[in-house]
Amino acid sequence: MSLLMLEDVAAGYGDTDVVTGVNLQVGDREIVAVAGTNGAGKSTVVKAVMGLTPRLSGSVVFDGHELTRIPIEKRVSLGLSYVPQVQNTFAALTVLENLQVVERVANRSQRIKDMFDLFPALADRRRTAAGDLSGGERQQLAFARALMSSPRLSVLDEPSAALSPALTAQVFEQVRRCPEAGAAVLIVEQRARQAIEFSNRGYVMDSGRIVLTDTSANLLSNDRMAQLYLGQH
Numbered sequence: 477m478s479l480l481m482l483e484d485v486a487a488g489y490g491d492t493d494v495v496t497g498v499n500l501q502v503g504d505r506e507i508v509a510v511a512g513t514n515g516a517g518k519s520t521v522v523k524a525v526m527g528l529t530p531r532l533s534g535s536v537v538f539d540g541h542e543l544t545r546i547p548i549e550k551r552v553s554l555g556l557s558y559v560p561q562v563q564n565t566f567a568a569l570t571v572l573e574n575l576q577v578v579e580r581v582a583n584r585s586q587r588i589k590d591m592f593d594l595f596p597a598l599a600d601r602r603r604t605a606a607g608d609l610s611g612g613e614r615q616q617l618a619f620a621r622a623l624m625s626s627p628r629l630s631v632l633d634e635p636s637a638a639l640s641p642a643l644t645a646q647v648f649e650q651v652r653r654c655p656e657a658g659a660a661v662l663i664v665e666q667r668a669r670q671a672i673e674f675s676n677r678g679y680v681m682d683s684g685r686i687v688l689t690d691t692s693a694n695l696l697s698n699d700r701m702a703q704l705y706l707g708q709h
């Protein structure tokens with residue numbers, strides 16, 4: 477059975493569902509990308525996994541647990557971590573404090589050392605308030621916070637947003653290494669081609685639905701898909 481399994485999920489806000497009929501799976505230590513145009517519903521799908529959409533129907537099973545019955549705060553202890561697309565750090569806290577306040581971390585000081593090894597730029601800025609970091613540094617901090625708890629599944633919503641190509645490459649390199657560290661990844665990315673290249677499989681969304689799913693190799697060699705959703709290269 478897959479680590480994460482969404483079956484016929486519909487989710488949204490207010491009176492309407494903005495995504496419907498979503499079937500999606502992530503296997504143990506698998507990297508799965510979600511691509512699609514702006515407004516397609518990618519963030520809504522990952523918010524549905526985290527229990528953050530006011531409307532939700534269908535089934536979301538993580539590691540055998542039906543998540544829709546589990547309070548949001550308990551999901552972290554099941555091994556889920558989440559980096560939202562925006563406001564993913566505490567602006568008034570320093571880099572170090574942002575790591576110190578992550579809940580449910582065994583060997584906290586060792587994990588903080590690990591994160592500073594992974595993200596040397598953060599080590600240099602440990603006494604700086606997150607609100608004073610550059611966009612790139614803040615994204616790295618958000619990702620470091622997610623990795624602190626050694627999750628089984630890390631859910632990342634556009635971790636490369638606002639990053640330079642060089643910093644994007646650095647963050648993607650950390651994502652690529654998650655399976656070695658025991659974590660599967662569900663990643664939403666605008667830089668879809670790059671994300672699919674380091675993923676095992678991908679889903680493409682359009683207008684609130686999954687319109688295509690395949691192995692990364694097949695998605696990348698699908699001309700129509702490349703033209704519509706991946707941009708030309």
Ligand SMILES: Nc1ncnc2c1ncn2[C@@H]1O[C@H](COP(=O)(O)OP(=O)(O)O)[C@@H](O)[C@H]1O
Pocket residue numbers: 489494512513514515516517518519520521
């Ligand atoms: N908090 C919200 N309240 C109401 N509508 C929302 C909210 N967030 C997103 N939407 C709407 O849901 C649709 C999908 O948005 P989103 O999931 O953020 O797309 P994506 O991440 O693919 O760009 C859009 O039409 C958007 O306007």
Ligand SMILES: [Mg+2]
Pocket residue numbers: 518519520561633
């Ligand atoms: Mg989004």
